[in-house]
Amino acid sequence: MAVLxxxxxxxxxxxxxxxxxxxxxxxxxxxxHILCAGSGCGGVAEQxxxxxxxxxxxxxxxxxxxxxMAEPLADLIIGLAGDYDHIVAPATTSGKNVMPRVAxxxxxxxxxxxxxxxxxxxxxxxxxxxxxxxxVKSTDAKKVITVRGASFDAAGEGGSGTxxxxxxxxxxxxxAWVEDKVxxxxxxxxxxxxxxxxxxxxxxxxxxxxxxxxVADKIGAAVGASRAAVDSGYAPNDYQVGQTGKVVAPExxxxxxxxxxxxxxxxMKDSKVIVAINKDExxxxxxxxxxxxxxxxxxxxxxxxxxx
Amino acid sequence: MKVLVPVKRVIDYNVKVRVKADQSGVxxxxxxxxxxxxxxxxxxxxxRLKEAGQAEEIIVVSIxxxxxxxxLRNALAMGxxxxxxxxxxxxxxxxxxxxxxxxxxxxxVDEEQPGLVLMGKQAIDNDxxxxxxxxxxxxxWPQATFASKVEIEGDRAQVxxxxxxxxxxxxxxxxxxxxxxxxxxxxxxASLPNIMKAKKKPMETKTPADYGVDVSPRLTIEKVEEPxxxxxxxxxxxxxxxxxxxxxxxxxx
Numbered sequence: 001m002a003v004l005x006x007x008x009x010x011x012x013x014x015x016x017x018x019x020x021x022x023x024x025x026x027x028x029x030x031x032x033h034i035l036c037a038g039s040g041c042g043g044v045a046e047q048x049x050x051x052x053x054x055x056x057x058x059x060x061x062x063x064x065x066x067x068x069m070a071e072p073l074a075d076l077i078i079g080l081a082g083d084y085d086h087i088v089a090p091a092t093t094s095g096k097n098v099m100p101r102v103a104x105x106x107x108x109x110x111x112x113x114x115x116x117x118x119x120x121x122x123x124x125x126x127x128x129x130x131x132x133x134x135x136v137k138s139t140d141a142k143k144v145i146t147v148r149g150a151s152f153d154a155a156g157e158g159g160s161g162t163x164x165x166x167x168x169x170x171x172x173x174x175x176a177w178v179e180d181k182v183x184x185x186x187x188x189x190x191x192x193x194x195x196x197x198x199x200x201x202x203x204x205x206x207x208x209x210x211x212x213x214x215v216a217d218k219i220g221a222a223v224g225a226s227r228a229a230v231d232s233g234y235a236p237n238d239y240q241v242g243q244t245g246k247v248v249a250p251e252x253x254x255x256x257x258x259x260x261x262x263x264x265x266x267x268m269k270d271s272k273v274i275v276a277i278n279k280d281e282x283x284x285x286x287x288x289x290x291x292x293x294x295x296x297x298x299x300x301x302x303x304x305x306x307x308x
Numbered sequence: 309m310k311v312l313v314p315v316k317r318v319i320d321y322n323v324k325v326r327v328k329a330d331q332s333g334v335x336x337x338x339x340x341x342x343x344x345x346x347x348x349x350x351x352x353x354x355x356r357l358k359e360a361g362q363a364e365e366i367i368v369v370s371i372x373x374x375x376x377x378x379x380l381r382n383a384l385a386m387g388x389x390x391x392x393x394x395x396x397x398x399x400x401x402x403x404x405x406x407x408x409x410x411x412x413x414x415x416x417v418d419e420e421q422p423g424l425v426l427m428g429k430q431a432i433d434n435d436x437x438x439x440x441x442x443x444x445x446x447x448x449w450p451q452a453t454f455a456s457k458v459e460i461e462g463d464r465a466q467v468x469x470x471x472x473x474x475x476x477x478x479x480x481x482x483x484x485x486x487x488x489x490x491x492x493x494x495x496x497x498a499s500l501p502n503i504m505k506a507k508k509k510p511m512e513t514k515t516p517a518d519y520g521v522d523v524s525p526r527l528t529i530e531k532v533e534e535p536x537x538x539x540x541x542x543x544x545x546x547x548x549x550x551x552x553x554x555x556x557x558x559x560x561x
């Protein structure tokens with residue numbers, strides 16, 4: 001019985017989602033081995049070896065793994081799969097890209113985005129944009145799983161696993177990385193931020209959205225947006241919180257000018273404390289908010305910025 | 309080149325989902341059903357490729373209950389050329405798992421030999437986000453998932469993907485499987501004349517047995533529940549009161 005866990009990283013730093021996935025893996029039972037596949041990712045392997053509960057880190061270094069391309073990565077995992085009952089990855093865009101491919105090659109049904117582990121073969125996962133929670137039992141010999149980070153606490157760093165270099169698998173040569181267009185920012189990353197300030201359609205314009213950014217910077221928060229704000233061009237795509245965007249669970253989520261469509265709530269309702277600022281007191285966002293302020297946001301936001 | 313577009317009939321995205329009292333699933337009786345929104349985007353993209361002279365024929369496929377033919381007719385009315393309905397169950401509550409769907413699609417791809425399979429990145433009912441990746445694996449093809457921009461040049465495609473933190477541009481060999489994200493395009497509405505014309509477009513009916521595929525589920529559903537509800541909060545009177553409560557009561561500032 002052992003779990004193979006695919007690490008999420010950028011070749012330099014281990015993403016927090018990995019530590020959260022370790023917590024889920026510990027509930028499945030057995031040794032946890034982390035697979036660090038990347039290009040020059042030795043430092044990441046050292047970080048992964050420190051996570052509580054990790055006994056071994058397998059480090060595969062090759063150009064082909066530098067950008068999380070699904071085809072070579074899936075082939076690498078398939079080569080290792082024989083020794084494991086569970087193959088898990090964080091439900092990041094990278095994990096969601098590669099794990100169904102791995103599952104199909106193993107003739108197993110992938111179990112996506114699990115939010116709880118009820119045993120080695122039984123898991124809970126949200127369906128219908130989080131409007132229902134399904135508990136499913138897998139009958140496959142090998143369980144291939146992605147883990148929703150927002151549902152698990154990060155594992156601590158008291159471990160002392162060993163790091164073992166492993167050989168790369170042959171690259172099938174089906175695809176090639178061209179470029180990343182990553183937004184450079186001093187703000188924390190949305191999915192791992194402890195505080196988030198999000199704006200909705202109520203912001204009215206791209207220029208007005210800067211008020212959200214000012215408030216966020218005052219408290220070291222990440223900036224989010226509803227799909228309505230993104231579709232209206234007020235905020236970039238990767239700000240989007242919701243079922244079709246990012247699923248977040250910060251300690252503090254401040255929703256400004258967001259009505260609270262089901263699709264948005266699905267992305268943030270696991271936040272510890274939710275604050276809603278909206279001039280429409282009937283807005284559904286108030287039904288999930290711990291603290292609601294019925295006010296014009298253009299009046300409230302400058303005051304909030306000053307008070308923080 | 310032929311383009312194959314799988315489409316799924318799902319609960320309409322505007323309908324409020326209700327969990328059944330016996331926890332066996334979600335109530336689908338007398339509920340409005342529509343084409344999965346991501347699949348509509350895939351159909352639209354295929355039509356645009358045809359309009360640009362990059363595709364000759366668009367084949368749409370749906371795997372599910374007999375009524376999925378409505379979803380196929382809708383795709384035909386948008387501009388697809390012909391349809392294949394695979395009747396895999398007579399119970400709308402029986403969701404055919406992505407692995408079984410991918411196996412049926414593989415058999416259809418082997419028969420039809422499309423140069424491209426375009427599909428939605430996920431169905432809004434089971435939210436698995438898996439069928440495209442699984443089909444690609446079974447075919448031994450490359451996959452270009454979560455596409456927000458697609459450019460096809462000869463035997464390669466350059467695809468911009470929506471990933472955590474921004475965008476990733478990749479280049480894949482053709483044939484390939486592409487799964488589409490929300491911002492790739494805005495699907496057209498079918499015009500009344502096209503809806504009439506769609507009724508005459510060919511639709512073949514098949515079963516999973518025709519393709520030698522067993523659709524028995526690998527995941528058994530133990531129960532389906534309502535998500536835990538959040539407790540109602542308080543309405544504060546001012547920004548000052550809000551900040552005060554966040555500091556002292558909630559302890560998050």
